[in-house]
Amino acid sequence: MSRVFKGRAILPRNLEGEALVTHSGFNTLASFYKSMLTEAEVAICHDQGNKELFGKQLTDKIICLPKTIGSTSAGATLDRVAQLGIAPKAMLFSQHIDSLGAAGLVLAEVWVGMRICTIDQLGDDFLEYVKDGHRIVAKEDGTVVVE
């Protein structure tokens, strides 16, 4: 059985991938810090404050989150991650995107030339329903199908 959710497509793409879910805020800098510092080939979440994601692979996943949190210096994180080729495939926000998350994703788009599919306002139901490992289909119009 699959469920369909509708959000606002900020950086639209048609794609499929595997869900990785956090119900607390996603601390972008803390999550990617060590992988960036060591120029790892695959990013692993090193945010000890996030028990759901700690130790899990972030690269090529579809991260399902309420919003991002953390330092304003996090803005420089996602474009670096994109440049290193260790970015997630998509970031799907249940809430309205926050300014730090928006900045990083837009910088990756314009200054690195890499689009990380971004959809926001998918609603609390989305985050309650989706689980790690679920197959997700994201569409350009902001539709998200969780299979």
Added chain:
Amino acid sequence: MKDPAMKLTQEERDILEGNQGLILQKVMRTLILYGEALSAEKFVDIEGPGHFSIPFALPGVGPRLEMLDELAEAGLKTKYPFTLDPKAPLDFENLFLRREQEQAFDEMFRNQGPYDRRMLQLGLRDEDAYTCTPYLPEVGNIAPKGTILAWSESSCVVYANSVLGARTNRNAAIMDILSNIAGKTPLAGLLTDQGRRATWRVEVDTSQMPNPQLLGAAIGMKVLEDVPYVVGLDRFLDTEINETTRDYLKEMGAACAAIGAVGLYHVEHITPEAIDHGANLLRHGHRNYHIDDEELRSLMDSYPVMWTEKGAKPEKCLIGCPHLSLRELKWWACQIPAALEAHHKDRLAVDTVLCAAPQVLQEFKAEEQGYERLRSAGVKLSGTCPEAYMDNQLCARDAVITNSNKLRAFTTARMFLDEDLLEVIVTGEI
């Protein structure tokens, strides 16, 4: 790029069409995508100098130098000169470092020279414009009430909004520079009257003036990114924003912003918008939070010791996160010698560094007496950032103590309240 949903002025359209150069076009394209993501309908002009949060180029983590090169080589500059967060911990003579720590910092910050030069090209005010307290009078990045800004650095954003009454969103690093180059920022969030209204009423019901960083942490943890309207602090603070009140709000705000994500708070009868509008700032249906002595005591007791060896003796003390004001430096210059005298000692038992803006340190040193007292007690003064110092595995293993809740939250440093911290740095015992 598809037709923007934001309403653009002719000037903004010209930039977007590339009439003012390809790189500025790229900057505008970035800002439009950013503004649309924030649901802004239009831009507003930035009216004052910026303050930005990334003062160093940590390889792999800091801003990509190639991007800064693109901006600088296109001859782009911010509309107003800007200030930056504190410098990297490269003033080794003030930091009580071991040799391997010096080597690690040299390696980590190997791109610092080119980065500093790029920042000057892009509009950094001067070579000393590095601090997280740019709004202090000695530094002078003080926006008048109502000024539209595009700042980053959470503790500066919350101070500018709350205490100065200026208007800035909590911008991300790099987006801050791009906004200030274009001179435009999306009209959204804390730039709007509606976005500045409070959704929490926080009642401070303590028996005495609470420690500001403990109070700020309690508020931040509760309200997260919302706007709190704080009542009850005028029992302890002067309602005019004098140096004592200013420093209290600086410390409280830094903790609110770091431990939550507060970008603006109002304090009844004290902060400018609370004076103008009072409780009308509270939105209908706001939530309530009551803070008493027990609430703060249990919060303090909940902080775990993150040291590798829990029972270690403290090796180093870092004070000044955020940077100390001149008044605070003078306070420590009185308290430390008095505490030493009470213990019949001449020098501190724990290596202690006080951090402040270069301009503040310069003024403090010029007043000789306090500076000499600290020097003879063994205290060092630095313009660096305690958080940047701690943010590596070598230093994170040290048993560091602090009075900063922000530093505690972001690193392995152990927090003590000021009076307790004094006792520890004098005796070396916990």
